[in-house]
Amino acid sequence: MERLRGFISNDNVNQRGYMKREVYKVIGMGTLLMIMIGVATIYLSPLVYMGSTALKTEGQLSDPDDPIVPMSPQTYHYVSPEVETFRYTYRHPQTLDYQGQELTVYEVIQQGRIYKYAFLEARDNVSVFIDSENPEAPPIELPISVEDLDPALVNERLEVNLYNVNYGDVHGKLGLVEELEGNRTLWMDPEEISEPPFELPIAVSDAEIVRFEQDLILYKVPVDGEIRELALLETGRRGAKFIDPENPDAEPLELDVRVRGLDKVWEFDPHPENFxxxxxxxxxxxxxxxxxxxxxxxxxxxxxxxxxxxxxxxxxxxxxxxxxxxxxxxxxxxxxxxxxxxxxxxxxxxxxxxxxxxxxxxxxxxxxxxxxxxxxxxxxxxxxxxxxxxxxxxxxxxxxxxxxxxxxxxxxxxxxxxxxxxxxxxxxxxxxxxxxxxxxxxxxxxxxxxxxxxxxxxxxxxxxxxxxxxxxxxxxxxxxxxxxxxxxxxxxxx
Amino acid sequence: MATVQSAPTTQVQAPAVEEKRIKLTPRRAQILWGYFFLIPWILGFFLFLLGPMIASLYLSMTDYNIQRPGETDFIGTENYEKIFSLQVIRDSGDEVNFKPGYTEAFRIGSFHFGSRDHEVWKAIQVTLTFAIISLPVNLGLALFFALLTNTKVPGVRLFRTIYYLPSVIPAVVSATVFQQFLRGQDGWLNVYLLSPLGLGKPEWLQEPSLAIPALTIIGTWGIGTTMLMFLAGLQNVPTELYEAAEVDGANYWSRFRNVTLPMISPVILYNLVIGLIGTFQYFVVAYVLTPRGAGGNDLAMYFYNLHLYREAYVFFDMGYASALAWILFIVVLIVTILVFRSSSRWVFYAGGK
Missing domain, CATH: 1.10.3720.10 (MetI-like)
Structure with a gap:
């Protein structure tokens, strides 16, 4: 209050000098205070480093953008409209569609060569076959029994859709191989691809299709002059594709930005379990x-x-x-x-x-x-x-x-x-x-x-x-x- | 308070009472009681100081190794000769061949210096360099902090606390923190202070030439005690002296040079001596930063005390280590005496002592 009064009633020279001194004093104090705060910051920084590092995970520490406070990049759980699929080689007996009939193809060895013949019918000690590679040719009669032959197998490359199946003892993500008649379905297990597919008495509609899901890192992206929080889907050669969490079903936004120059959206994420x-x-x-x-x-x-x-x-x-x-x-x-x-x-x-x-x-x-x-x-x-x-x-x-x-x-x-x-x-x-x-x-x-x-x-x-x-x-x-x-x-x- | 006032009158009777019992005059009784209370120190002095000192002097003239105590021989000054053994060879372009047992310790220009313990020379060099660099930095910075916190800035007590705080932190913890804090690529000192100032990202703890500066930086974190001593000294300078100087038209700098520095010179002397003693015994940080005290790259952090520790408690060559300890003691003693001798020229005692 003393000081203020000095400022207000500066009607004589003495008081003006006093005021000048006061101003210098305030400036001096301010400079001093700045120096002291600077030194204090430097002196405390090793302790701050200690405290914050003690609360971080190794993953957080290895992030090149790792902020001082223990934080993790915020992510957006993205469920894409795309269905999760699995590439599967389906190995099954070969069949031949012959005049409306489905014939099983067998491997027949003749003169050291393997022929793939479809079995048509058995007739007095002979079997009648159709050459699967040339069905137009006349049927071939051979004096062998089908029971002695191995069926020919074929590898079919499929991209099967994954479903969450819950039936009896069967739980988990299965690939749909084929829909069969009468509400029956043929499934494969992506974790055991060597096992043959198996049938389940359920319809496709009884299982839930698996969508492509991922935790995407949120970035602060400038779009049309405003900063929006977008989830990075993939980085391309030029620009990147983002998903807008507020409108996830829309097409991904293709923006011409450098991802490395963007700020992530951080959230406080301390790990006291380190202690x-x-x-x-x-x-x-x-x-x-x-x-x-x-x-x-x-x-x-x-x-x-x-x-x-x-x-x-x-x-x-x-x-x-x-x-x-x-x-x-x-x-x-x-x-x-x-x-x-x-x-x-x-x-x-x-x-x-x-x-x-x-x-x-x-x-x-x-x-x-x-x-x-x-x-x-x-x-x-x-x-x-x-x-x-x-x-x-x-x-x-x-x-x-x-x-x-x-x-x-x-x-x-x-x-x-x-x-x-x-x-x-x-x-x-x-x-x-x-x-x-x-x-x-x-x-x-x-x-x-x-x-x-x-x-x-x-x-x-x-x-x-x-x-x-x-x-x-x-x-x-x-x-x-x-x-x-x-x-x-x-x-x-x- | 009544008892205090009646003291002189009753005291007269006391000698008579004492005389009746034994021929122990109060004076003698007092002396005996006095010495009785000194017993812990006198015992400790003989048990833990004088006795071990004599034993250590004797050990330093033997080749005692605690793992082979039966094979101990008295070898006179051999240990001391080993420490100071030095052979000089001038570089003539040929291969440098030292006497058997000698290895190159250091070289100056075209002269090669060989020694039977080349590590001790490295250790002496590291310790002296550190003392020459770190002591003035610490004293100067501590005085600067004391001057800062001797002002009437708001919150000055908080700042004092912050500057002093690191001094209570265990040295092992400081070493552990700075091991990370001074890292080249992601250490905070480089990332948040030096790199933005355009000073690059030096590898403080890997580069041998930066070892002593790095340890000096770590050392400045613990100058709180020195700062408080200076602060107490500053606060004891009578304000009249400053006022008189101001009347004479002295500016801040000349007031500092002609009033402050002479008035706190006893504190400078004290801090210098304590700092010297501490520097010659520097150990913990170097031990932690160079795993198990191995000395680090190029032995750039191989301090005298690390050498002594390794000889005594890693190789158990306690005879030789005792000789090293005595050299350390004599050096500390000589330096302390020199500092005190010189102090009559630059230390000013206000009382005229």
Whole structure:
């Protein structure tokens, strides 16, 4: 409101200068805000990538147009007026239409050649045949019985219409071979083409014809200046054929467009089952339990031991306290690799390799960062409180418990949370002490193994990553203030 | 509060009570109690620091291998000689023949350098390059973010949280995300940022020359802690100093150079030392990105700590690894001392310390 009033009553020079400054301020703030939003976008994008990839299928990821949010192209279920057919080679006995009679054709072998003769009639020890390739010729009489001959088979190429048949034990898509007399039909099964056709006592009208059905991808197509959602039927050399879902029975629209340049119609399609898949693959609950146990217990050790040591440093006038404290601080410079190898050998001797002890026990012996933080904090707690308690007969433990701990609670919580996070995120120590296997380890190592083995399945990898960082993120959001201030007090989060 | 006020009067009687029991003066009792509370640290210092350090120094002079502990020999400085072994051959067009056991580690111009552990030279080179590139980038960017979030822009606390957020994410997760995020063809950095800017689609994690820049990019994701330290430093700069500078007509840049930088120089020193220590021990991301710490194409991500890890826990050559660890310790120590020595020239303590 102040600012507005300045704008309205700009009747003297002073106020004009004030206004100018205000405008610059607003422009400056705007620029700053833009930079900050830009940086924030970049900083959050790996997390967005993680979240969205974790919810996608491999099919969605391999789509070259894959949008950021997990989406699938919307499809239109198209039932074409065309009937679904099946190309079928119908093998059946050959017949010959001879003067209104239907004769069966047999294979007759004579002088090493096969002749196809249609059987006309049997007459005193001879059979009368008609040559099927030359029916006009006079009938041939041969001294053989028809029972000794094989009928000639013919291959007829048919394109049979498919029907959904539901009769007795017979269900499914069958091809109609022939309509027979008296409401009988001859069928074939497209899945078993070697089997001969079979008869069913049903009429064609009892079965439902199968139409050509397909899920077509919807595109946003510009037609006559407006964008319409059309389903792509087929891509031609020039342009493509589309079906209008609002008018599916009409002829397909042939449009002169480049399909690759068109936008698909996307719909939100997340796949949270990736998370359960990832959980199963990395034995999540076991590793989660291991990680939690190590973090909780070692955090307790870190907090308690640092409290005791910081109390010793701040509340008792011990000689050489400063030198001891400098020694304590200088241990920060020592790379853990130096001490790790001998301790590994000792752990190996006492059988601790593969157990959680090396990840927990050392934390019960305090750590320089934590002692430093708690010492700084305890030095700020007034001495007269413990003096008073001492006068009341409290021993140093009671003073620690009833005076120091309540007063230093924020610092204690910070130490605990920082340690918890450090332990949860730690990778190198569990890798060394629990081995690189995936059985009895912590989440960080489990995730690294998973990443190596399933490197082609980005979605599962990202789901496993989200599952690994869930607890640190939750801790951070619930204790944000402690964190952001604690960092500054501790100086470092290890 | 009543007890607090009565404290001085009753305290006088306390020594008499103590004297009756044992000949333990309150002063002595206090010292004993004090040391008693230091026990966790003193024990830990001997058990987990001093003891292992001495053991490690001894191990570094043996050929101890945990799979063959019976065959351990004391070999003096042999491990250290192996690390630093170097044979120089000038390229004369003929085939380069090193002494037995030596393989080419690197070459400078027409000189071939052979070593008995050529990987250690590669590891040193990678680690130093990373330190030289990544540390200034991280410190500069963290300071920039601190300056950004030290303004009165609306929602500044939210931005602070967002910039800090990646720091709480496990390093393994960061490595896993960036493995995908930095992919050449479909990685988001290339697809949504570099490619639209006309910078192409570099193969960050395949191309050896891009390995260190890629790891630097990944590293900038976790500068939240450094940023908060700078922010605290900035907030401790007294506003009177800025006001005085403004009266003198100093513009933003000269205020930054002459007021801000000197005032936060102790924080810069602190972040520099912590950053150096961390960089020399760089491990997790390189281990995950180059399966099992193999170093990647051309060993472009083969850090010193990866070499140490593989020698110690993959090949179990713990004697040699101890020597590597001691070299690391000495280097970190020397660099830290150098930085502190130089700090008297550029670090300004407001209190006049």
């Amino acid at each position: 359960t898949d990832a959980m199963d693959s990395i034995n999540y609950f076991k590793l989660f339990g291991n990680t939690l146990f190590i973090a909780v217990v070692s955090g307790l050790g870190a907090m308690v031991s640092a409290t005791l040591v910081a109390y010793g440093f701040t509340r008792f006038n011990i000689p050489y306290a400063n030198i001891l404290f400098i020694i304590l601080l200088s241990t920060i410079v020592l790379p853990p690799q130096v001490t790790q190898i001998p301790t590994y050998i000792v752990y190996n001797k006492v059988g601790w390799i593969g157990t959680f002890f090396p990840l927990i026990v050392p934390h019960f012996f305090s750590n320089a960062y934590n002692v430093f933080l708690l010492r700084q904090y305890m030095m700020g707690i007034p001495l007269d409180m413990d003096e008073a308690a001492r006068v009341d007969g409290a021993n140093p433990f009671q003073i620690l418990w009833y005076v120091i701990v309540p007063a230093a609670r924020p610092a204690l919580v910070a130490v605990y949370l920082f340690h918890f996070l450090f332990s949860w995120n730690d990778f190198q120590q569990p890798l060394i002490y629990l081995g690189g296997g995936s059985e009895n380890t912590v989440l960080a190592v489990g995730l690294a193994n998973f990443t190596r083995i399933y490197s082609s399945q980005q979605n599962l990898m990202m789901a496993a990553g989200v599952l690994t960082m869930l607890v640190p993120l939750a801790v951070f959001f619930f204790a944000q203030r402690i964190f952001m201030q604690g960092v500054v007090i501790t100086g470092v989060e290890k």
